[in-house]
Amino acid sequence: MTELGDEPVEYSVAHIKEALAADPHTAELHVEVQVKGSSVAVTGRVTTDERRNAVEEVIGRLYPGARIQNYIAVEVLDADPTVEDLS
């Protein structure tokens, strides 16, 4: 199995982004990925806790030895809507 560091960083980033889009538990196109050495940092916002955790699982399956720094926030929506008047 390929580990982080065995291939150029840009390929690792691309493989992770592809896996996050394709896996049914994440189906995420909106997560940013940075790879340095054996570490992966992920940022962005998702809608549920389960999906935030699934991001780590998907990366872990792809690169079992990766150290994952999960900076993803779970979206919290303010209950009061914005109101705009149009003529």
Next chain:
Amino acid sequence: MITIAAAADLHLGLDSAGSFKAVLEGLDSSADLLLLAGDLTNYGDPAEARVFTDEIAGFDLPVVTVLGNHDYHAGAESEIRSILEDAGVTVLEGESVSVSCDGGTVAVAGIKGFGGGFAGASAADFGEPEMKQFVAHTKAAAESIESSLSSLEGDVKVALLHYSPIEATLRGERLEIYPFLGSYLLAEAVDRAGADIVLHGHAHTGAERGTTPGGIPVRNVAQPVLGHPYALFRFHRGRLSGDSDQDTADAS
């Protein structure tokens, strides 16, 4: 007055139950209808569409939606459409609908749309068949929204899309992916046919407000952009019920 509630990019998963229902409480008394600009589901799983229909069970307002790219992902868009329609939701993919409200009629033309990019940096109908197919999908959507808008009549005319017709509401997204987020062809179509507002989603880190080159307001109602579950748009026109509405209408 006509009040439209609008949102997009709910991305409901199987673990999302309850999240949208909670915020809809009270909306039936403050808006006339709810418009959704696609990506109701996250993986395009029909079970996620059922999470959505459970969320709106008992909700009193008319709900009109287009589907987004996520709703297509699992190849179950027809089933998702049926599930939504069985729950009383109007799904538009090239069609239009008129909703009669206390304050007048809202006419909505809707289609998912597609990418291709914007003036000066857009995909051309040129080269390989795959490229032509990509552009053809966007062109077909633009032609469809133009023809349905042209024949629409209502006090408020809405173009409901998933993809963006302009760049302004994409600001905040990486420039490199603009061609995957929308197409100027959609703006050109709406400008030709006329509308009072264009609503779209899809660009989660984009900006809320923009205008087509022809001057029609465009609003990105993706929930992550709004920071709220939905936005409210109030139109002071149409068939009038209250005195305060009358004053506003006379002045305009």
